[in-house]
Amino acid sequence: MRLVDGTFLLSLLLLTLRLPGPEAVRSFGDGTHQSDAAMDLNSSNFDSVLKESPANFAIVEFFAHWCPACRNYKPHYEKVARLFNGPDAVHPGIVLMVRVDCAMKINMKLCNRFSVGYYPMLLWGPPIKFVAGKWTPKQDKSEIQSIENGRTADLLLDWINKKIGSSFSFDDEKYENENSLSKNASDSEQQIARAIYDVEEATALAFDIIIQHKMIKPSNQAPLIKFLQLLVAHHPSKRCRRGIADLLVNFDDLWPSGPLPVSSAESSILQEEEILKSYPICGKDVPRHYWIFCRGSKNDTRGVSCGLWILFHSLSVRVRDGESQLLFMAICDFVQNFFVCDDCRRHFYEMSSRISLPFNTSRDLSIWLWRAHNQVNERLMKEEKDLGTGDPIFPKVTWPPKQLCPSCYVSSSRKSSGNKQIDWNQDEVYKFLIRYYGTTLVSSYKDATLSSNRNDESYDMTSSTNSVAVPVGAALAIALASCTFGALACFWRAQQKSRKYLHQLHSLKDI
Numbered sequence: 001m002r003l004v005d006g007t008f009l010l011s012l013l014l015l016t017l018r019l020p021g022p023e024a025v026r027s028f029g030d031g032t033h034q035s036d037a038a039m040d041l042n043s044s045n046f047d048s049v050l051k052e053s054p055a056n057f058a059i060v061e062f063f064a065h066w067c068p069a070c071r072n073y074k075p076h077y078e079k080v081a082r083l084f085n086g087p088d089a090v091h092p093g094i095v096l097m098v099r100v101d102c103a104m105k106i107n108m109k110l111c112n113r114f115s116v117g118y119y120p121m122l123l124w125g126p127p128i129k130f131v132a133g134k135w136t137p138k139q140d141k142s143e144i145q146s147i148e149n150g151r152t153a154d155l156l157l158d159w160i161n162k163k164i165g166s167s168f169s170f171d172d173e174k175y176e177n178e179n180s181l182s183k184n185a186s187d188s189e190q191q192i193a194r195a196i197y198d199v200e201e202a203t204a205l206a207f208d209i210i211i212q213h214k215m216i217k218p219s220n221q222a223p224l225i226k227f228l229q230l231l232v233a234h235h236p237s238k239r240c241r242r243g244i245a246d247l248l249v250n251f252d253d254l255w256p257s258g259p260l261p262v263s264s265a266e267s268s269i270l271q272e273e274e275i276l277k278s279y280p281i282c283g284k285d286v287p288r289h290y291w292i293f294c295r296g297s298k299n300d301t302r303g304v305s306c307g308l309w310i311l312f313h314s315l316s317v318r319v320r321d322g323e324s325q326l327l328f329m330a331i332c333d334f335v336q337n338f339f340v341c342d343d344c345r346r347h348f349y350e351m352s353s354r355i356s357l358p359f360n361t362s363r364d365l366s367i368w369l370w371r372a373h374n375q376v377n378e379r380l381m382k383e384e385k386d387l388g389t390g391d392p393i394f395p396k397v398t399w400p401p402k403q404l405c406p407s408c409y410v411s412s413s414r415k416s417s418g419n420k421q422i423d424w425n426q427d428e429v430y431k432f433l434i435r436y437y438g439t440t441l442v443s444s445y446k447d448a449t450l451s452s453n454r455n456d457e458s459y460d461m462t463s464s465t466n467s468v469a470v471p472v473g474a475a476l477a478i479a480l481a482s483c484t485f486g487a488l489a490c491f492w493r494a495q496q497k498s499r500k501y502l503h504q505l506h507s508l509k510d511i
């Protein structure tokens with residue numbers, strides 16, 4: 001059986017994951033139970049939702065459910081929210097739109113914090129600014145401001161467009177990516193910034209699949225731990241780094257490696273569902289069950305595979321030279337053991353077995369991975385065309401296309417012969433990869449931090465993984481020697497267990 005495009009993986013997913021219902025279902029007003037695009041928040045989740053959002057901006061609508069004007073405003077607000085929020089958003093990840101019902105007692109303090117004086121009232125600002133934030137009408141310097149003229153959907157969208165210099169419209173097409181989008185490089189780079197959502201999604205889903213299918217065996221625990229250790233140090237999403245660290249610390253308890261008597265194993269091990277609940281490895285909002293950058297125009301295209309590629313590329317530009325061979329092996333082992341797309345596995349294995357010398361720079365690894373991915377693209381280009389199984393809106397391309405990185409192409413290489421071989425400028429390609437997968441990918445997190453209170457550590461989403469001194473290399477060198485599988489995990493566990501659980505995340509910073 002041919003397994004094109006990881007569809008096997010996806011169908012497994014569809015079969016096995018319990019899809020939670022739409023998050024914000026409201027029954028008020030319109031009498032329907034349609035799910036809303038704007039999220040209903042209350043004081044119990046307001047701060048956490050805004051804090052976790054990688055969106056660059058947020059709009060908060062303060063309303064009261066008894067207010068007739070608010071009812072009439074709702075469709076307008078929803079129309080704009082549908083552009084930016086939720087599974088069907090046309091421009092996901094840019095503006096988070098939420099609402100708070102000030103007529104609910106639980107929200108009284110929250111509404112007071114923002115000096116809500118009329119309904120509906122709209123505030124605009126970076127999401128992080130709302131967290132534990134305040135606003136009063138007279139604050140000139142505040143990064144939160146009120147939207148005075150957003151009374152209709154059109155007016156509100158105009159206001160947003162003016163504010164961020166965009167030209168969004170209600171007619172915009174749902175599927176755009178860096179290849180199909182305008183030939184404007186800066187717009188394209190905006191796209192990859194949103195892929196951080198998908199890297200989180202792919203990480204969480206891959207983990208879900210591993211757990212649900214009980215894929216962790218004594219024989220593959222060691223490679224998995226190594227991969228997780230690299231992720232703790234270099235995953236582009238801080239949320240995932242935290243969650244994975246948490247899992248790793250408890251790994252030996254969850255999957256005792258020694259031969260245990262069956263009865264005691266059964267009694268002590270958490271069930272799959274419980275593991276997933278107790279260790280949401282990229283935060284409890286993830287998986288969200290939809291894709292943003294990696295969204296296909298058909299149900300079963302793109303998604304997980306796309307997110308995993310981006311994860312691998314982003315890791316390759318993040319590791320230090322000394323870790324490049326480790327990462328190479330960790331990725332190969334991960335694909336081999338846990339990527340349940342058989343064809344992918346086999347092809348990837350073929351490509352990686354052609355490597356004879358160990359990688360000694362992260363540059364070499366990044367370039368190899370880029371080439372490998374292009375080889376896959378080229379093969380699939382043909383295959384998908386023949387079989388018609390590709391995503392019509394996202395055909396495979398040799399990447400990066402010229403409009404994304406003109407300097408990656410050696411100019412003047414237009415030979416009129418049928419020779420379609422591209423003359424790459426590898427230095428430029430590498431520079432591009434570093435910028436694309438290194439900085440731009442995490443730039444939405446960065447924005448949030450730059451404009452937030454730098455003294456407050458808990459909002460620090462930037463900490464470049466390169467600057468976190470994680471002696472992964474050193475730890476891995478002895479990883480197999482002690483504590484069954486991971487010395488680092490062992491060390492963490494010992495350390496964490498002697499501390500209060502709450503301080504764990506802080507202490508991880510210093511490791």
Ligand SMILES: Cc1cc2nc3c(=O)[nH]c(=O)nc-3n(C[C@H](O)[C@H](O)[C@H](O)COP(=O)(O)OP(=O)(O)OC[C@H]3O[C@@H](n4cnc5c(N)ncnc54)[C@H](O)[C@@H]3O)c2cc1C
Pocket residue numbers: 003004005006177178294301302303305306307308309310313335343344345347348369370371372373374375376377380391394395396399400
């Ligand atoms: C390790 C691995 C092996 C796979 N092997 C197979 C296989 O053998 N057969 C099969 O049918 N499917 C395979 N897949 C799936 C396939 O490669 C695609 O991931 C899938 O078809 C979805 O395609 P996509 O359009 O989302 O783009 P993807 O190929 O998933 O790419 C995702 C994004 O990465 C960027 N990108 C594209 N090319 C490159 C590059 N060369 N370097 C850096 N970035 C790039 C682009 O922004 C693109 O949108 C594999 C996936 C993985 C992770």
Ligand SMILES: *[C@@H]1O[C@H](CO)[C@@H](O)[C@H](O)[C@H]1NC(C)=O
Pocket residue numbers: 040041042043044045106
């Ligand atoms: C607040 O929102 C959360 C999450 O949606 C919900 O579980 C909770 O019931 C809400 N609280 C009230 C008082 O409505």
Ligand SMILES: *[C@@H]1O[C@H](CO)[C@@H](O)[C@H](O)[C@H]1NC(C)=O
Pocket residue numbers: 184185186187
């Ligand atoms: C690309 O977009 C930026 C910002 O939106 C703009 O300043 C620039 O002029 C655009 N370039 C082209 C070629 O359209």
Ligand SMILES: *[C@@H]1O[C@H](CO)[C@@H](O)[C@H](O)[C@H]1NC(C)=O
Pocket residue numbers: 299
């Ligand atoms: C795609 O998903 C939607 C919603 O989940 C469903 O209604 C539709 O039938 C699916 N289409 C295909 C081709 O599976």
Ligand SMILES: *[C@@H]1O[C@H](CO)[C@@H](O)[C@H](O)[C@H]1NC(C)=O
Pocket residue numbers: 357358360361
């Ligand atoms: C890296 O390995 C290559 C051989 O693969 C070798 O020629 C080169 O000197 C090595 N570079 C460093 C910095 O060790």
